[in-house]
Structure formats: structure tokens, C-alpha cells
Amino acid sequence: MKFLVLISALAVFLAPAARAQGHGCEANIEDSLKQDCYPGEGASEESCRARDCVWCPVAEPNPDNIPWCFVYEADGSTPGPLPGFGCEENYLPGEDRVDCAPGEPTNEILCRNKNCTWCPYEEDGVTPWCYIPGTPSVGGYYMVGEPITITNGLRVNLIKAVANESFTFALENRPNPKAWEGEAETLTLDAEFQSNYRLRVKIYNTTSRFEVPLNVQAPTGGNQNPLYEIQFENDPLFSFKVVRKSTGTVLFDSSAGQFIFAEQYLTMSWAPASENVYGIGENEQKSFKHDFSQNITWALWGRDQPPSFTANMYGVQPYYTVLENDGNAHSVAVVNANAQQFSMNSGPVIKYITTGGVLDFYFFLGPTPENTVQQYTEAVGRPQLPPYWALGFQLCRYGYNNIENMKAAVDRTAQYGIPHDVQYGDIDIMHKALDFTYSRENFPGLPDYVKELKTKGIKFMTILDPCISIGEDPEEYRPLKLGNEMDVWVKKVDGSPVVGRVWPQDPVYFPDYSKNATKEWWKILIREFHDLLEYDGLWIDMNEPANFVDGDIDGGCTQNSLNNPPFVPRIQGNYLPSKTICGDHVQEAGNHYDVHSLYGWFQSEPTLTGTREGSGKRALVLSRSTFLGSGHWVAHWLGDNWSKWDNLHFSIIGILQYNQFGVPFAGSDICGFIGSSNAELCQRWMELGAFYPFSRNHNGIDYVDQDPGAWGAAIAESSKNALLVRYTLLPYLYTLFFRSVTEGNTVARALWHEFPQDPATRNIDRQFMWGSGLLISAVLDEGSTSVDAYLPNARLYNYFDGAEEATKADSITIPTPLDKINLHVRGGNVLPTQEPAINTEISRNNPFGLIVALDEEGAASGSLYFDDGDSIGTIENEEYFLADFAVASNTLTSTVVKNGYAEMSQKKLTTVRLLGAGTVGAVTVNGAAITSFTTLPSGEVLITSLDLNPTTPITITWA
Numbered sequence: 001m002k003f004l005v006l007i008s009a010l011a012v013f014l015a016p017a018a019r020a021q022g023h024g025c026e027a028n029i030e031d032s033l034k035q036d037c038y039p040g041e042g043a044s045e046e047s048c049r050a051r052d053c054v055w056c057p058v059a060e061p062n063p064d065n066i067p068w069c070f071v072y073e074a075d076g077s078t079p080g081p082l083p084g085f086g087c088e089e090n091y092l093p094g095e096d097r098v099d100c101a102p103g104e105p106t107n108e109i110l111c112r113n114k115n116c117t118w119c120p121y122e123e124d125g126v127t128p129w130c131y132i133p134g135t136p137s138v139g140g141y142y143m144v145g146e147p148i149t150i151t152n153g154l155r156v157n158l159i160k161a162v163a164n165e166s167f168t169f170a171l172e173n174r175p176n177p178k179a180w181e182g183e184a185e186t187l188t189l190d191a192e193f194q195s196n197y198r199l200r201v202k203i204y205n206t207t208s209r210f211e212v213p214l215n216v217q218a219p220t221g222g223n224q225n226p227l228y229e230i231q232f233e234n235d236p237l238f239s240f241k242v243v244r245k246s247t248g249t250v251l252f253d254s255s256a257g258q259f260i261f262a263e264q265y266l267t268m269s270w271a272p273a274s275e276n277v278y279g280i281g282e283n284e285q286k287s288f289k290h291d292f293s294q295n296i297t298w299a300l301w302g303r304d305q306p307p308s309f310t311a312n313m314y315g316v317q318p319y320y321t322v323l324e325n326d327g328n329a330h331s332v333a334v335v336n337a338n339a340q341q342f343s344m345n346s347g348p349v350i351k352y353i354t355t356g357g358v359l360d361f362y363f364f365l366g367p368t369p370e371n372t373v374q375q376y377t378e379a380v381g382r383p384q385l386p387p388y389w390a391l392g393f394q395l396c397r398y399g400y401n402n403i404e405n406m407k408a409a410v411d412r413t414a415q416y417g418i419p420h421d422v423q424y425g426d427i428d429i430m431h432k433a434l435d436f437t438y439s440r441e442n443f444p445g446l447p448d449y450v451k452e453l454k455t456k457g458i459k460f461m462t463i464l465d466p467c468i469s470i471g472e473d474p475e476e477y478r479p480l481k482l483g484n485e486m487d488v489w490v491k492k493v494d495g496s497p498v499v500g501r502v503w504p505q506d507p508v509y510f511p512d513y514s515k516n517a518t519k520e521w522w523k524i525l526i527r528e529f530h531d532l533l534e535y536d537g538l539w540i541d542m543n544e545p546a547n548f549v550d551g552d553i554d555g556g557c558t559q560n561s562l563n564n565p566p567f568v569p570r571i572q573g574n575y576l577p578s579k580t581i582c583g584d585h586v587q588e589a590g591n592h593y594d595v596h597s598l599y600g601w602f603q604s605e606p607t608l609t610g611t612r613e614g615s616g617k618r619a620l621v622l623s624r625s626t627f628l629g630s631g632h633w634v635a636h637w638l639g640d641n642w643s644k645w646d647n648l649h650f651s652i653i654g655i656l657q658y659n660q661f662g663v664p665f666a667g668s669d670i671c672g673f674i675g676s677s678n679a680e681l682c683q684r685w686m687e688l689g690a691f692y693p694f695s696r697n698h699n700g701i702d703y704v705d706q707d708p709g710a711w712g713a714a715i716a717e718s719s720k721n722a723l724l725v726r727y728t729l730l731p732y733l734y735t736l737f738f739r740s741v742t743e744g745n746t747v748a749r750a751l752w753h754e755f756p757q758d759p760a761t762r763n764i765d766r767q768f769m770w771g772s773g774l775l776i777s778a779v780l781d782e783g784s785t786s787v788d789a790y791l792p793n794a795r796l797y798n799y800f801d802g803a804e805e806a807t808k809a810d811s812i813t814i815p816t817p818l819d820k821i822n823l824h825v826r827g828g829n830v831l832p833t834q835e836p837a838i839n840t841e842i843s844r845n846n847p848f849g850l851i852v853a854l855d856e857e858g859a860a861s862g863s864l865y866f867d868d869g870d871s872i873g874t875i876e877n878e879e880y881f882l883a884d885f886a887v888a889s890n891t892l893t894s895t896v897v898k899n900g901y902a903e904m905s906q907k908k909l910t911t912v913r914l915l916g917a918g919t920v921g922a923v924t925v926n927g928a929a930i931t932s933f934t935t936l937p938s939g940e941v942l943i944t945s946l947d948l949n950p951t952t953p954i955t956i957t958w959a
């Protein structure tokens with residue numbers, strides 16, 4: 001028997017008892033006969049008596065756990081049944097449960113005494129265990145009349161379906177169903193045929209609902225021959241289908257489940273075209289391709305959350321791509337920022353639920369996987385071109401703690417000859433963790449050291465958190481004073497600033513970056529900061545926004561529908577204000593309830609603009625929190641990952657996702673952030689990380705040093721060698737970024753993007769490509785010294801020796817000792833290269849080369865983009881060099897497409913590696929025979945000692 005605790009705090013929530021008869025101590029039952037009437041906790045006198053039991057508190061202490069509420073046996077009666085329902089009478093799946101006690105503590109007795117259903121959820125405690133009884137709300141709408149033609153599309157008017165026989169409730173005694181509050185009686189669906197490849201379907205009620213202020217760019221081309229068709233059904237209820245016209249494939253069929261549009265609960269379920277679904281973030285996913293057999297729910301709500309399977313993390317990316325079974329591809333963006341979730345259920349069915357806004361779908365019809373990303377980024381904004389130096393290796397740690405440790409890491413890296421382009425400071429370089437400061441105590445002379453680094457060709461990036469400490473004297477701390485003057489803070493309902501706690505010792509205010517004044521304030525501070533510390537770029541952290549308390553520092557959050565909505569997606573903490581501010585806090589763009597997940601997104605543009613104004617250069621901004629279209633301004637690191645082998649594999653998935661999301665400049669902290677790394681893991685991670693688009697080794701505080709020079713000569717050597725390959729290929733990488741800026745292509749690319757017809761590529765997420773030309777296959781498992789690599793159906797050449805692989809469209813096991821990573825060049829590509837160096841300031845001036853890898857037809861193509869690497873707007877201003885290379889009939893020719901970068905004419909192209917040409921007996925360059933070539937044992941023809949000017953057309957022939 002358990003001692004029954006009366007929790008007085010809970011009792012206040014009790015509804016008045018229905019049957020308050022029962023009995024008191026006068027029943028006079030012997031202690032040994034007392035039979036617990038309420039096993040479990042939390043009975044109160046009312047709930048006890050309501051069950052016809054005896055309520056008789058026992059004096060403390062109560063070592064024998066004599067119950068306070070026990071069965072009245074005097075007349076042989078047994079306890080009356082609890083009101084309400086249990087799982088057997090009224091089981092509902094989690095997402096159909098309307099919380100009976102939002103935000104209140106509850107238990108079985110409290111719950112059932114409200115006539116609600118108590119049914120602990122089998123999986124976790126995220127969904128309510130106490131819910132308003134009913135059958136699943138069916139929802140549903142009917143179409144009124146025929147679709148109406150509107151400009152570039154169709155409009156459908158919808159009216160809420162009235163529940164019919166089959167939707168009513170079978171069980172006796174069950175209270176009326178509680179529908180979701182405020183179900184819209186009428187809705188409008190607009191299908192806009194925005195272009196032949198872009199369809200928007202927006203379902204809305206009145207214009208008063210929140211809509212994401214996403215600036216969607218107009219598409220190019222007309223809509224005369226759309227690749228899609230939209231079909232409407234009205235029986236038994238309204239649903240719509242998006243169909244690919246050329247194949248008849250149904251891409252989206254909303255008849256797969258409920259359609260409810262209520263004030264704070266909007267749901268639609270649809271069948272995707274296949275199970276090859278990729279995307280939705282930001283969550284740690286264990287495979288790039290979703291697994292529909294597991295019914296996994298992915299909740300999205302920006303949160304300071306290290307990767308943990310299914311947990312909602314920093315960013316919100318409601319966007320996915322489907323590879324149709326025939327190899328066509330399309331993608332879908334759901335433009336909604338409210339707390340939401342996608343359940344990938346068997347069927348396959350995607351069940352979507354959001355807690356606000358409107359249902360606003362954009363379909364991008366491809367038909368190639370790359371097309372979908374091109375079309376999506378055209379809509380939400382293409383990436384910025386990273387500065388050339390940013391493609392170099394970057395080094396960071398939280399917890400250098402003093403300038404000596406920072407210098408030691410920099411020196412170790414240099415001592416081993418490891419390329420190094422960017423050094424970082426984390427919050428420990430700040431004075432008392434205050435933005436826009438550095439610690440003169442722990443980092444004396446940092447501004448001079450930053451200048452010194454620059455003379456060595458190393459750039460400096462530092463960190464900013466969004467919040468501002470209020471513990472400083474405003475007269476001495478300009479961010480606070482100016483912020484007060486410019487009125488930049490997120491407010492409580494009463495108009496006073498929200499107060500939270502993050503890294504500074506004192507509480508903080510939260511700037512409202514959705515407000516113009518805040519953007520101006522932030523840019524001023526960033527510009528002025530450059531006078532103190534000559535940063536070359538900034539990383540913005542904690543912008544979910546993170547908070548170390550839930551809600552406001554004093555008093556948390558008020559109990560109301562914005563803080564405790566009737567449905568909470570399966571987010572960590574099961575509470576919207578968990579680790580952040582309250583839903584009813586007020587921002588210019590809306591209630592925090594609606595704009596929470598846009599916090600980092602609103603901060604991104606002003607940070608980039610301010611950083612460019614401060615540095616006068618192109619600069620780089622990294623953001624932890626992202627939303628649809630963030631890639632237009634910022635790059636992304638995958639957050640506070642773990643120094644664990646799993647995270648090495650998952651990093652590839654995250655990087656492929658962010659490339660799909662239009663944020664190609666993405667990478668994961670090399671060697672892991674949380675926990676001490678180890679030699680083998682860090683060695684493998686340095687090798688893989690050398691091929692992240694964004695390549696940064698970053699460590700957390702108090703863990704063992706993990707910079708590549710910290711592990712001794714062998715690991716330093718393999719790190720250096722992997723990075724030297726990266727640096728050799730930087731012109732290729734930079735050209736891929738040029739394509740992402742101008743055409744929207746991915747940089748890091750999944751194999752199924754290049755081989756969409758090959759089903760074997762669809763599950764591959766342990767290998768990836770750079771563009772179409774380089775395949776990367778690293779060891780990802782502890783203790784392993786080989787890689788089972790899939791070699792797609794193409795001519796593939798070993799990067800290191802140029803030997804052609806015999807295997808095609810099959811897996812092979814490649815021995816891969818600790819110091820090795822496997823790289824293959826794919827036939828059909830011309831990869832521009834440059835002799836590597838210790839940093840890009842030097843390597844930029846080294847001679848160029850070409851890797852010419854021939855396909856089955858002896859053909860290949862590629863490009864070289866180059867500019868000064870650091871100016872703003874080189875593409876728009878046409879201050880760049882671009883050459884195209886083409887190979888056919890044993891002849892390589894170059895065509896200068898743009899010659900807008902004057903220094904290019906001083907550069908040389910000296911080497912060509914020709915792969916797949918067979919035995920070559922003669923080579924001519926621009927018509928003249930040369931002798932400086934040799935056929936290596938691997939079959940590679942190496943042409944050296946060229947003295948070519950890249951800005952004049954080149955012709956090389958061989959026979």
C-alpha cells in the first residue's frame with residue numbers, strides 16, 4: 001500500500017466533486033483493514049468522497065503508509081467508479097488528443113474527476129495523458145460550387161462539414177465531443193500556377209491570421225505548360241491532389257487523413273509520391289531518407305538543443321524533397337513558422353500538424369533533384385558567395401580561456417604545416433560574456449593579435465549572442481544604453497522588456513530583431529565593434545532564442561492559450577516556453593507564439609549587412625538558428641554535436657539536408673563539440689571534415705584539446721594531407737559555390753541527385769559528392785580500416801593515382817588505413833585545381849591545374865570561377881573570371897565567358913591530369929607539340945610545365 005499524498009497545489013485545480021457523499025473518519029475502520037481506494041497519488045477529500053470512499057487523514061509520520069482514502073467496508077460497498085474514461089473506453093492517438101488541462105499538473109484522479117480521459121501515452125510524455133474525451137475529430141470541409149478562375153490559378157471555397165452519423169460518438173455516457181477551439185466555418189484555397197514548375201496552394205480563413213513575412217521571389221518563365229495539375233475531390237470530403245502531368249504520378253494527395261483548420265490546431269495528412277522522402281529539419285536524423293515504417297514524428301520549434309534523435313533543434317526547415325520511383329523529383333515547402341510536426345507514417349502518409357498560421361504549400365516540380373533546389377532557392381533566395389578564405393580550414397574552441405592557449409593552438413597548426421585560414425573566438429574571449437567586448441584580463445592584446453594573424457594570412461571570426469546584459473551601467477555599456485534609447489526589446493504584455501538569463505552573470509533583455517529599429521541598432525553596434533576587434537566574419541549563436549529559464553525570469557509565463565495551447569507538438573519539454581521566452585511575449589512581427597522560430601532568421605540579414613559595413617568586405621555570417629530562406633544571408637554549422645562516432649555519420653546527413661535547404665555552406669564541428677574527442681575519431685573526422693563545404697574544427701569547454709596539431713605527428717600529417725587535397729580543389733569548390741549563387745545548385749550533393757534512376761543510390765548517406773565531379777567515401781566507424789563504398793554507374797578514377805575503377809553500379813570494399821580517405825573523380829568532369837598552400841592568401845596566387853576525367857564517350861566539361869575572393873558583389877558587378885572547359889574528340893578547349901577580374905591574366909595554368917585517355921603518344925598545346933607529358937602506371941596522363949594564361953582560350957589535343 002502506498003501512502004497517499006495530498007498535494008495542496010494540485011487540489012486548487014480540482015473541479016467541484018460530483019458526488020461528494022462518501023464518508024469521514026467516523027466510519028471508524030481499523031487501520032489493518034484499510035484498503036487503498038486511490039492507489040497512486042493526489043487524492044483529495046473531494047475526490048475521495050466522490051468515489052464513495054472514506055477520507056480520514058493519518059497523522060504524520062505514517063511509517064506503515066496507512067491510506068488516507070480507503071474503501072468503506074462497513075456495508076460491503078466497493079468504491080464507485082472513477083468518472084471520466086480510461087484507455088480501454090476512450091483511446092486516442094497522441095495527435096488527436098485535446099489537452100484537458102493545458103499547463104496544469106495532473107494525474108489520473110484529477111483528470112478523471114474532470115470527466116476527462118486518462119490514458120498515459122505509450123511512447124513518451126510529450127502528448128497529453130489527460131484529454132477531452134471523444135472520437136478522433138474528423139474535421140473536414142466541402143467544396144462550395146466549382147473552382148473559380150483567378151489570376152494565374154484557381155480558387156476553391158470551402159465550408160466546414162457538419163458531423164454526420166458516422167462521426168458521432170458511440171459510447172454511452174460520453175460527454176459531447178470537444179472539437180478544437182475555433183474551427184473555421186469557411187476557408188479559401190488558392191492554387192496559384194506561379195510558373196510551369198512552381199505551384200502554390202494556400203488555404204486560409206481571414207487575413208487576420210499570422211503569415212510568415214517570407215519574401216518569395218517571382219519565378220522566371222511563364223506558366224503556359226505547367227508540369228503539374230491540381231485536382232479537387234469532394235466525396236466523402238474535400239481533398240486535393242497534385243499530379244505530375246507527364247507521368248500521371250500523384251505527388252500529393254490530401255485525402256490521406258484529417259483536415260482540420262482551427263484557431264490553434266491545423267492538420268492535413270497527405271500521401272507523398274513515394275517513400276523516397278528527404279528533408280524536414282532541424283532534427284538529428286539517423287538516415288537521410290525517411291523511414292516510413294517507424295511512424296516517427298519530427299517536431300519543429302527552434303530550441304537550444306544538442307542533437308538527440310527526433311528532438312527539435314535550432315532551426316525550422318519545413319521543406320522536403322521526394323524522389324519519385326521513376327527518378328523524377330519534386331520538393332515541397334510548407335511556409336509556416338508555428339510550432340509544428342511532421343509524422344512520417346506507414347502508407348506512406350505524412351501527417352502534418354501546426355499550431356497557427358495558414359496552410360501554405362509551395363510545390364517545385366523539378367523534374368531533376370538539382371532542379372528542385374534551384375527552383376526552391378529561386379523562391380526563397382539564393383546563397384551569398386562565401387569569401388574565398390572561408391573555404392579554407394577554420395579552427396575554434398569554446399574555452400581557450402586565455403590568449404596563450406589560443407596562440408598555442410594556432411602555433412601547433414602552423415608548426416605541422418596544416419593549412420589554416422580562419423581562427424575563431426568564442427564567448428570566453430568576451431569580458432564577462434558581454435557582447436561587443438573582449439576580456440583585457442584573459443585575452444590581453446587580442447586586437448593586436450588579430451592584426452598579426454592577418455599579416456600571416458589568417459582571418460578572425462568571433463561570436464555574438466543575441467541578448468544584452470542589463471547588469472551593466474548603461475552609461476558604460478553602449479549596447480544597453482542605445483538599445484534602451486532605440487526601444488529595441490521584446491516586450492511582455494504589460495509593455496515592459498522581457499528579462500531572461502543566458503551566459504552573462506546578470507539577466508538579459510531580448511532584442512526584437514523583427515523590428516527595424518533593432519536591425520539599425522544591431523548594425524551600428526556591429527560596425528563600431530570592428531573598430532575594437534577587426535573581425536572578418538561573425539557567428540551568431542543562441543538565437544532560437546535560447547534562455548536558461550522558461551519564460552520571463554520572474555514569474556515564468558502566464559497561463560493562457562499562447563503559452564499553453566490546446567495542442568503542443570512533440571517538442572522537448574512539452575511546453576512552448578521551455579528554454580525560451582513566452583508565447584505571449586510581444587514582437588513587432590507578432591506574438592512570440594507565431595514568430596519564435598523566426599528569431600535567428602530576422603537577425604540574419606542585419607548581421608550580414610552590419611558585418612559587411614564594419615569590415616568593408618564580403619564577410620561571412622554563420623547562424624545557429626535558421627528558417628526557410630536563411631541561406632540567402634548565412635551559413636550554418638550543425639550546432640553542439642557530440643564527440644561520438646554516430647555524429648560523424650550524422651554530419652553527412654545534416655550537410656546534405658542543409659544543401660537541400662538552400663544553405664550549402666554547412667558543416668559540423670570537426671572532432672565533435674560536446675565531450676572529449678579521441679585520436680582515432682578526430683583523425684577520421686579531420687579527414688571527412690576536410691570535405692565539408694564549411695570545414696571547422698570546434699571544441700567545447702573543458703575537453704581535451706582536439707585541434708589537428710594536438711594529437712601528435714601522425715594525425716597532424718593525415719589532417720594536413722586531407723586539407724591539402726581540399727586546398728588543391730578549392731577552385732572547384734569555389735566554382736560550385738558560384739553555381740549555387742547563380743543557379744541554386746547544391747555543393748555537397750547526395751548520390752541520388754546525380755543518379756536518380758539508380759535505386760541503389762537512394763539510401764546512401766555515408767558517401768556524398770562535391771557537385772557532379774567528386775565522390776567522397778570516408779571511414780565512419782570506430783576500429784574500421786575499410787569502406788564499403790558504392791560506385792555508381794560512371795567512369796570513376798581514384799583521385800590520388802588516377803587509376804580507373806573496374807566496378808560500376810556495385811559496392812566494393814576499399815582498404816582505408818587510418819591516414820586515408822577515399823576520393824573518386826567522376827568521368828565527364830573537368831575540375832579546376834590550384835597548388836595548395838598553408839592558407840588561401842598564398843594558394844590563391846599559385847598555379848592552376850585541371851583534372852580532366854573522361855566519360856565513356858571521351859567527353860568532359862567543367863568551369864573555373866575566380867575573383868578577388870573578398871569584395872562584395874563581384875558577381876553582380878561582373879568583376880570575376882569565368883571559363884568553361886569542354887572535351888571532345890581528344891581535344892580540350894577553354895572558352896572565356898567573363899574576363900572581369902584583372903589579376904587573372906597574371907595567373908598561370910601549368911598542369912593537366914588527364915584521366916581515362918588511354919596511352920597517349922603526342923600532345924599539342926595551342927597547336928604546338930610538347931614533350932612535358934608522361935603516362936603514369938595508373939593510366940593517368942600527366943601534362944606538366946605548361947605556361948598558359950587562363951584568360952586566353954586554350955586548346956590541348958592528344959593522340
Ligand SMILES: *[C@@H]1O[C@H](CO)[C@@H](O)[C@H](O)[C@H]1NC(C)=O
Pocket residue numbers: 015016018083113114115
Ligand atoms: C461529470 O459527469 C457527470 C455525469 O455526467 C456529471 O454529473 C458531473 O457534473 C460531471 N463533472 C464535471 C466536473 O464536469
Ligand SMILES: *[C@@H]1O[C@H](CO)[C@@H](O)[C@H](O)[C@H]1NC(C)=O
Pocket residue numbers: 182183184185186205206209261262263
Ligand atoms: C475564420 O474567420 C472568421 C470570420 O470570418 C472568424 O470568426 C474565425 O475565428 C476564423 N477562424 C480561424 C480558425 O481563423
Ligand SMILES: *[C@@H]1O[C@H](CO)[C@@H](O)[C@H](O)[C@H]1NC(C)=O
Pocket residue numbers: 293294295345346
Ligand atoms: C505505424 O502505424 C501503422 C498504422 O497506424 C501501424 O500499423 C504500424 O504498426 C506502426 N508502426 C510502428 C513501428 O509503430
Ligand SMILES: *[C@@H]1O[C@H](CO)[C@@H](O)[C@H](O)[C@H]1NC(C)=O
Pocket residue numbers: 516
Ligand atoms: C521597416 O523597413 C522596411 C525596409 O526599409 C520597410 O519596408 C518597412 O515599412 C519598415 N517597417 C516599419 C514598421 O517601419
